[in-house]
Every structure is written in C-alpha cells, then in structure tokens.
Amino acid sequence: MGSESIETIPCLDFSIYDSRFDQGSEEWKNMSKKVREACENYGCFILMYDKNNFPCENMLMGMKDLFDLPEEIKRKHKSDVPFSSYNGGDSPTIPLCQTFGIHDAPIQDNSLAFTNLMWPQGNPTFCETLKAMNTKMVELHSLILKMILDGYGLPKQYNSTIEELKYHSSFRFMKYKVPEINKDCEIALVPHTDKNTLTILCQNEVQGLEILTKANKWIQLDIPQGGFIVIVGDALKAWSNGRLHAPTHRVTMCGDKERYSFGLFTIPKEKVKIEVPHELVDDKMHPLRYRSFKYGDYLDYFVSTLKENALEAFIGV
Numbered sequence: 001m002g003s004e005s006i007e008t009i010p011c012l013d014f015s016i017y018d019s020r021f022d023q024g025s026e027e028w029k030n031m032s033k034k035v036r037e038a039c040e041n042y043g044c045f046i047l048m049y050d051k052n053n054f055p056c057e058n059m060l061m062g063m064k065d066l067f068d069l070p071e072e073i074k075r076k077h078k079s080d081v082p083f084s085s086y087n088g089g090d091s092p093t094i095p096l097c098q099t100f101g102i103h104d105a106p107i108q109d110n111s112l113a114f115t116n117l118m119w120p121q122g123n124p125t126f127c128e129t130l131k132a133m134n135t136k137m138v139e140l141h142s143l144i145l146k147m148i149l150d151g152y153g154l155p156k157q158y159n160s161t162i163e164e165l166k167y168h169s170s171f172r173f174m175k176y177k178v179p180e181i182n183k184d185c186e187i188a189l190v191p192h193t194d195k196n197t198l199t200i201l202c203q204n205e206v207q208g209l210e211i212l213t214k215a216n217k218w219i220q221l222d223i224p225q226g227g228f229i230v231i232v233g234d235a236l237k238a239w240s241n242g243r244l245h246a247p248t249h250r251v252t253m254c255g256d257k258e259r260y261s262f263g264l265f266t267i268p269k270e271k272v273k274i275e276v277p278h279e280l281v282d283d284k285m286h287p288l289r290y291r292s293f294k295y296g297d298y299l300d301y302f303v304s305t306l307k308e309n310a311l312e313a314f315i316g317v
C-alpha cells in the first residue's frame with residue numbers, strides 16, 4: 001500500500017445553526033472559518049442538518065410521484081430559463097437523468113402553478129412541501145454566504161452583494177435511472193462545474209455524486225442521511241477572485257436502485273455587475289484573476305459555447 005492518504009470532503013454539523021443563531025459568537029466565527037476553508041480547499045462540504053427543520057423525506061416521496069407521472073404530463077413543464085424545462089433523459093449530457101427546474105419557486109405562485117400543471121386535480125401536500133423546503137433552503141444559502149463573508153472578515157456593506165448573488169433561485173428535481181443490465185456503472189451526469197452561485201443538494205440513499213479534487217482525483221461522496229452537499233458555483237468563485245474553488249463534479253450510477261436528488265441553486269441577478277471585493281485582491285498571493293462581469297452575459301456565453309473552461313475564457317485576466 002502506498003502512503004497516499006485518501007482525501008475526504010469536510011462534514012460540518014449545522015444542526016444548531018439557523019437564521020436566529022448569534023452571528024457574533026465564537027461558535028459562529030469558528031464555523032465561518034471552517035466553511036471558508038472547506039470552500040477554498042474542496043469547493044464543497046457535507047452539511048448535517050436538523051431533520052426536524054427540513055422536510056427532505058416528504059420531498060423525496062413527493063418527487064417519486066412526480067417522476068411517475070405520464071411523460072406527456074411531465075413534458076408540459078416548459079421554461080424560457082436555461083436548463084429548467086422538463087428533460088426526459090434524452091440529452092447527451094445527462095444520459096440517465098430526468099430533470100425539472102422551477103425558477104424562483106419561493107414565489108408562492110410558481111410552486112402552485114407547477115403543482116397544478118402536474119396535478120390538475122391539485123396536490124396540496126406536494127405544493128406545501130415544495131414551498132417549505134424552498135424557504136428553508138433559501139435561508140440556508142443566506143447563512144452559508146454570510147459565513148463566507150465573515151470567514152474573510154469582509155465588512156457588512158457586502159451584505160447587499162450577497163442579496164444580488166442569490167437574487168434568483170432554481171429548485172431542481174433529478175431522477176437517475178439504473179444502468180443497463182450489462183453495464184456495471186455508467187456516467188449519468190457528465191463532469192461540470194455549476195454556473196450559479198451556490199448549490200445545496202439532498203439525495204435518497206443511493207450514492208453516486210463524485211467530486212474532482214484540486215489534485216485531479218475523483219472521489220466518491222458518501223453523503224449520510226440527514227446530510228446535504230453544498231457546492232460552490234462559478235459565480236461565487238469569480239466574485240471571490242478564485243479563492244473559493246468551484247469543483248468539477250459528476251454522477252455515476254451503479255447497482256440496481258434509482259437515485260433521486262433535489263436541490264436549490266442560487267443564481268445572481270442578471271444585470272448586476274459581479275466584481276471582486278478589493279479586500280480579496282493583493283499583489284503577491286492573490287492578484288486579480290477575474291474582470292467584473294454581468295452574470296446574464298456569462299450565462300449567455302456559456303449556453304452558446306458550452307465551453308468547459310467558460311469562466312476563464314470569458315472573464316479570466
């Protein structure tokens with residue numbers, strides 16, 4: 001055996017942290033430092049939550065019913081927002097994966113409109129669970145982004161930047177099919193970085209998410225029940241002058257059980273300029289890596305080129 005140690009993604013216990021948590025306390029500062037370090041070193045971490053606060057089990061149950069609906073009903077979900085319409089698993093980038101994206105679902109009408117489109121007879125349980133899950137996940141995004149600000153010791157004036165970085169959200173449902181019988185394992189979602197600000201995902205008991213480390217090694221995540229995975233996206237990486245890492249990740253399906261995951265993706269306001277805070281730039285260790293940009297322009301660029309290194313190509317100094 002070699003002496004190489006296997007890297008593990010940090011696991012942070014957030015069960016006592018909510019929006020009412022004392023943000024000046026030592027505990028808060030310690031956790032902010034751990035969040036910052038995890039996001040710098042890995043671009044992701046596992047977050048253990050209080051099960052009483054997040055209706056994950058109910059959401060996973062509801063989404064099984066959603067994916068069991070007839071294809072012609074699911075196809076009714078169409079959206080102008082990129083990657084949000086129903087995708088039935090026939091895309092080359094997501095060969096085994098079916099997805100729905102609901103843009104700005106916390107706005108009550110969007111959750112209701114989506115539910116009523118899928119279940120014209122109504123499905124109040126699904127709708128209420130979606131709204132509750134959304135609200136809680138948006139709160140968690142705010143908490144983590146605040147911790148990142150505090151982890152860098154940035155002044156409060158940047159709170160408004162956080163608001164802009166998480167201005168929109170997309171709630172996404174994913175179902176991964178089992179690989180064909182003659183295949184052991186199959187890539188179900190091709191390697192990519194998330195283009196948004198921050199992603200928080202929850203899954204059923206079937207693992208499959210893999211992260212490429214900075215040392216260029218794929219590691220399989222083992223996300224426990226009661227845990228989310230938090231992933232830094234390109235927009236947050238750019239804002240942080242590349243100090244936070246946006247990890248390449250993929251999903252590999254093995255075995256004979258379907259995988260379900262859902263997540264909330266926060267997305268910057270399209271028209272606002274994303275600009276690296278001057279506090280995160282210095283001549284020696286952290287020279288400026290990214291020019292300021294409008295997020296909407298970056299997304300257009302990515303959608304039209306689908307370049308793997310879109311961020312560097314678009315705004316790299």
Ligand SMILES: O=C(O)CCC(=O)C(=O)O
Nearest residue numbers: 174194201209249251261
């Ligand atoms: O399903 C997962 O665990 C990962 C999904 C993902 O990476 C994405 O939708 O961007």
Ligand SMILES: [Fe+2]
Nearest residue numbers: 192193194249
């Ligand atoms: Fe992703």
